[in-house]
Amino acid sequence: MKLLKKLLLINWHYIEHELIEFTGINFLTGKNASGKSTIIDALQLLVLGDTSGNFFNKAANDYSQRTLKGYLRGEIADDGGTGFIYLRNGIFSSYIVAEFYDTIKKKPFCFGVVFDVYREDKPTHRFFLLEQPIPEHQFIIDNTPMDYQTLRNHFNSTGKTKYQFFDTNKSYRTAFRGKMGGLNEKFFNLFKKAVPFSPIMDIEKFICDFVCDVSSRIDITDMQDNIRHYKQLEQEVGYVKERIERLTDISSKFKDFDTEQKRLQKQHYLMQRARLQDAEDKITELKEKVKQNNEAIAKLLSQVAEKEEEIKQLENKKTELLEEKFQSDLYKKIERLEKQLADLIEQQKQLDKLRHELAKLMTKTGASWKRALKVYYKEIASPDSADHFSLLQYAASYLSAIKADDLISHKIEQELKREQLQQIRSQMKDFQNKAHELFFAVNTRLKKATQQATELEKVIANLKKGIKPYDGKLLELRLEIQNQLKAQYNQDSPVEIFCELIDLRDKKWQNSIEGYLHTQKFYLIVPPECFVSALKIYDQLKFEREFYDIGLVDIGKLQELNPRVEKGSLAEEVITDNPYARVYADYLLGRVMKCEQVEDLRSHRTSVTPTGMLYHNFTARQINPQRWKTPYIGKQALKKQLEIKEKEFVELTQEIKAIEVRFDILEGLKEVEPLAEDSINHITGSLRQLQAYPDLVRERRQIEETIKGLDLSYLDKLDQAIAQVDKQKKEVAKICEQLKTKKIVAENENKNIIEEKIPQQERERDNLRQKIEENYTAEWIQETGEPRFLKELQKRGSPDKITKAFHSQLERTRSQAEKKWRELVSVRSDYNRDYKMSYDINIPENTPFDEELKELRDTHLADYEAKIKDAREKAQKQFQEDFISKLKQNIDTVKGQITELNDALKSVAFGRESYRFEVKPNPNYKKFYDMITDTMLLEGFNLFSQAFQAKHRDAIDELFKQIVDVGEGDLTADERAELEKNIEKFTDYRTYLNFDLISKDESGQESRLSKTISKKSGGETQTPFYISVLASFVRVYRIQEISRRRQSKTLRLIVFDEAFSKMDHQRIQESIKLLRNLGLQAVICAPTEKIADITPLVDRTLCVTRGNESTVVRAFDPKILEDEDELPGEHHQSAAR
Structure with missing residues (x-):
């Protein structure tokens, strides 16, 4: 196994230089803010190979804001602004180095990281592996920690040091997992989750992620491709059958159209041939009409000559009668009197025109001045000025009342002498001058008042803004x-x-x-x-x-x-x-x-x-x-000024309106024109001319009486004879004109027939004949068209009756043919669009569509059916072997791993309780689970055998639907996202299983963590988490496998920050006992309140203390402490190391 032996920290927060030694079970304690988490964070950074700082101090605060820069520079406080105060502000290097011991190879080795810090720049770092213990110089030369380049040079200079620097954090993590016994990637997440010791709220997820060591996802890409190919072939054969059906429909619609088209062709020929025959018949009729018109024209010419001779004889007779009339004395006397009468009538008309125009001029002048004076006295003049323009008032009334008949009396000439008219003109000019004078005075006042109103508006606006109307010079000087x-x-x-x-x-x-x-x-x-x-x-x-x-x-x-x-x-x-x-x-x-x-x-x-x-x-x-x-003093002055000015503005506005009324009136009055000198001359001159009017009327009446007294019977008889001759001549001339008109009509009709109608009919005949020859073959006309036409002509008697008979039939047939053609074009167009074809949809024959129908029906359909059978068999085999079998294998593996962990936990009692992990089918997916784990698959049946299908058809079909994207090209973005979600779910063994942690008390009563986790106390919640984490580490460190093989190659380290904080003494004792039983090395961090509970149970206690600006760690082993109890007080310090 790999055991942590030492941890070297240089320039890490409050720690300047500290070497901490570890053994089996280690207890790290100290007061709050003493630096415990600082050490834990350093150890985490080294184990996880993570310099982001996201995990710093998470046990104390989920929202911790500790940073790598703060740890390296030694952040101690903020500066009151946006910066911080640091212990280290210059250029320096920091180290975190852990020494491990390989119990199999009996050799120590180190993993470490060196940080080089340059003032405000981002720190740089390099992780390294050293195949030896921590050197004696502990990376310090001349009291200065070596930077990265110095360290590399130092390693190279020894020649014997085996080391490796890592360029990236990722490469370091890979090397770390390999060196620690080939740990999998889950190790880092588990290690990081264990440190803050936060309770598990989702037990299923934790067991799957950390306890079970099985890939949760099965790659079904190849299987999807094969199934998709098989489904695609099925779609394609459906596609071929659909095309055959569509092409068959096109062929049927073409036959319907062809039938109607042939019927239309025959009817169309009958119509065209009837029009041709009609044109030929009309040409014959027109030629006959020309012949008849020529005969009528010759007869009309003879009749016209006779009438013209008769007219000539009547004109000679009229001439004789007129000579007799003009030579008589009576006619000459009447002619002279009528000339005198005409002259008098013309003179009277001129004088009538003159008197009416003069009356109009005088009444217009009088009326305009009468209106002007009325307005003046009503709106403008003062009451005491009523007689100022009395003559003008009288004259205006007199002139406005004059009639045309008044102007031919002698009295009017006396009343309207030049002197009187000159006086009227003088008063008119006086009035006009007065109107001008008043107009300019009113205009001046209007401008002044308007300007005052504008200034008042400005003053009011300023007053409303709080600005008083001070003199401008006062404000300028101020x-x-x-x-x-x-x-x-x-x-x-x-x-x-x-x-x-x-x-x-x-x-x-x-x-x-x-x-x-x-x-x-x-x-x-x-x-x-x-x-x-x-x-x-x-x-x-x-x-x-x-x-x-x-x-x-x-x-x-x-x-x-x-x-x-x-x-x-x-x-x-x-x-x-x-x-x-x-x-x-x-x-x-x-x-x-x-x-x-x-x-x-x-x-x-x-x-x-x-x-x-x-x-x-x-x-x-x-x-x-x-x-x-205008008040200026006091707070109310501004308000009072505003009231005064607004009142002044209202009064001034009213005054302006009144002035504007006077302005408009005076503007009109000053434009009234007085009598001009020319007008006076015209009036007096015209009146003199009109004095002759009565004599003129009297002379006219005398001539009219003379003419009336003459005996005109002789002249009347001559006039009657002349009138009778004129009447006869008129009647004969009328008959002559009628004959000429008939002749012209006949000539024009012939001209129209010869020049227009016959050529038009011939062109129409030729055009119809050409169309028939173009549209129909000679063979078709001879064998089909002409026999049918002759039959119809004999039956109906005329071309016109054929046309009438077939007109409506032709339209119905044409409509039917067009309908059939539209239906044909529509299905052809739909076919081209739906199947991305480029056939000409308007060709009159159906050849390309019929040829494609034959090829699809005879060739493609059979090929697809053979391919479908082969693809189906391959897809079924792959679905069973690559998906169902692997899914079953994962489920079986997980069950086996859970069984192994439960075997390890059988002998471990946690106080009065024992624990075991449970895995069972998820009831929501039970039908899939039963299908996947059915023993029929082990007995020679496959997924698609009849017996298996009968038992699990619904499950297989639904699973296919959930994970195979048949018709992928047609999926929307939402449908594709749903498919990916389903694939992720249904290829994951966890979907089909439920996980839980079962606790059993001494009475045999069992409870599930998933049901009780939210109801338990802090200590009760930490215990199952503790069991789960330890089980996860047993899984990750492969302790069960190692114990069977008698090998021990993996790391055994587990770190708990603030662990056991909510456990009682009994639970703490059981927890540490379990650590020992499972063979794990532990670093447990807890506050000093837990010293009495934990120290007697561990192998070493590490006490962290902090002075003003430094943190130190002292180690105490239980054996040494027992010995120190018997020593004098002064020797107690020597026991700490």
């Missing part, structure tokens, strides 16, 4: 003084406005104080020590920036003056916390006395009433209310 004082004194110096520093006690005196102070309330106040500097700044800028009439108060001088405040003065009403404002208020108001009644004012040199009546220097005067209209 800012300049502030900035320059800050630059001079390198700190902010207050520059305040006096009114902002004070408030008033009684608001009754607000107006009087505001009015009395007037501009003084806006004076600037600076600290006394800054006055001279502020004054210089003021003086420097006064002209450049126009800073005038702004007061700067000399507070220092006022403080020296110490002004007196009279009782009853206005100063009593001023409240302020600012001493500078106080002294200035006292100076200004301390002698201004308050008087409720004016008659009391004379009682004081300076006094004032609440209403602002001021008495000063023996003179009384009323302070202008404008001084207090």
Whole structure:
């Protein structure tokens, strides 16, 4: 076996240099924080080959934050910030070295690790194996631990030292397991879990992971591939059969389509052939029509010539009658009178037009001025100005009422002379000037009011923000003084406005104080020590920036003056916390006395009433209310200012609206045009022309009476004769035109027939004939098409009747053929899509599909069926041999291992209890377990024999389904993840078994740890954990095998930190006894409270003590301690080593 003999620690936390010796059962104790876990962590790091630090101090705290850097540098406290205080801050090296002894080879050897630490850089390390004891120099030369390179050089320099450095932690762990007897990987997890001694909450998982030494997973990749291949072949033969079925359906649908297509071809020929015959018949009819039209045209030409001669004779007769009429004296007299009458009528029309236009002009002018004056007097003019434009009002009313008939009277000319019109024009211009004058005045006020409203809005907005409307120059000067004082004194110096520093006690005196102070309330106040500097700044800028009439108060001088405040003065009403404002208020108001009644004012040199009546220097005067209209003093001043300004804004807004109304009215009034000089000339001139209107009317009536008195019977008879000739001529001309029209119609019809209809029919005939020749073979036409057409023609009598008879049949057949074609194309397209084929789905024949159907039916199907049979047999054999047999082997192995452990535990009694491990079938998977372990498989049956299938078919089928991903390509990501989960579960022997730890008391009563673990006390919980861990180490260290072979090659070390902390003395005694019985070497860590219970039972006690900045370990053996009891006190220290 391999036993731990020594542990060397150099520069490890509080340990500077310590060599600790071990024997069989070792007890490591000491007070809390003495450094016990420090030693345990060092031993763990070396055994596990793990430098991450994840396991440090886990027995004390699951969330421990100890780090490798903290152990190496010796972390002792934090620095109050984000860093730490360390014992070691320079460049140094640290060592952890364990010396083991091989009891078979009788040789010591060492495993160790050297750390090189470089200030703030990450420490570097190398694990090593040394085939000799720890050297005498213990890796220290000249009082300095060797770094890695020095150590390597030192080993090389001796020439005899057999050693090995490891490049990685992994290679070190592999070497460690090999050197310690070929331990498996479970050793590291078990060792790490045992150290903190935390109770087991999942007993099944612990037994499987640490007690049983069997691979939990069976690789079924090859078996899956074979089964998948077999299933794939089954899918493929189904795939072939499906394709055969689909191709058979395609062939059937092609035959249906072909039948309809042939019927359609025959009907289509009949329709085309009937149209061809119809075209030929129409050509014959058109030629006959041309012949008939030519005969009609010749007859019409003769009739037209006769009518034209008759018209000529009537025209000669009319000429004779007109000459007789025009040569008569009566006709000439009437012609002269009618000409005079026409001239008079034209003159009257011109004068009518003139008088209507003039009346329109005058009424329009009068109406516009009437409206303007009405608006003016209603909205603009003052009541006392009603007669100012009286003439204009009368003229506007007069003009607006004028009618066209009024303008032909002599009275109108008298009323509208040029002088009167000039007076009206003058008043119009006066009115226009007045409107302009008022418009510009209103416009000016509107602009001013709008600007005031804008400024008021800004003031209101600032007041709402808490900004009072101070004069801009006051604020500019205040800012300049502030900035320059800050630059001079390198700190902010207050520059305040006096009114902002004070408030008033009684608001009754607000107006009087505001009015009395007037501009003084806006004076600037600076600290006394800054006055001279502020004054210089003021003086420097006064002209450049126009800073005038702004007061700067000399507070220092006022403080020296110490002004007196009279009782009853206005100063009593001023409240302020600012001493500078106080002294200035006292100076200004301390002698201004308050008087409720004016008659009391004379009682004081300076006094004032609440209403602002001021008495000063023996003179009384009323302070202008404008001084207090806008209040600036007091907390309520801002609110009151806001109320005042908002009221002003409302009033100003109302005023603007009223002004805008006047503005719009005046803007319209100033645009009303007065009578122009040209208009006056036009009116007077037109009136003069209209004076001739009555004479003109009278002359017209006289001529009309003369014409009416003439005897016109002779002329009437001539006119009647002329009218009769015109009537006859018109009738003959009409007949002539009708004949000409008929001739033209016949000629045009012939032209249309010859040039258009016959060529069109010939083209249609030729086109139909060509289509028939293209679509049908001569043989088919001769044998099938033409005989059928002649039969139908004889039966129905005409091509048109054939067309009518077969039109609806053709559409039905075409619809049926198209339907059959769509069905065919659809199944062809589906076939191409589903089977990734590229056949032309629109070809009229079915050749490629029929050829593939023949090949699949005659060749592929038979090949697949033969392959399926062979693949099935291989898959069945592999499923039984590679999966079921191995799974059964794992289950049998686990049962055997549990039996061996139980044999070892039979003779071990833990107090009044004994323990054994139990393994039995998992009831949830019992049907699978029964199938896997069925003895029929040992009696020559296989999984797929009829008898075995009859017994376990459901289990086999379900197991196949769970672990074989048939159709893997179609699995979704979730389905694939579920499959992998099932494979992991069903190939793991643990799925089919349940594990437990059974305890039996002296009365034979048994209890299962899985049922009672959550109900037991601390000690009761630690005991089964202890048994399980020891059993696991027996398994990992292969102690049972070794005892049978009389060999002892493996490590025996087990480490418990804070072990037995919750066990009573009896349980501790039994635990240590069990360690000895199992042949294990142990390092047990516990606090000093357990010394009395543990020390008498162990081979060595290691006591850890810590001074201020160092930790030391002292060893005490029970035999030595017994001897020391008989020695004098001074010899006790020598017994410790």
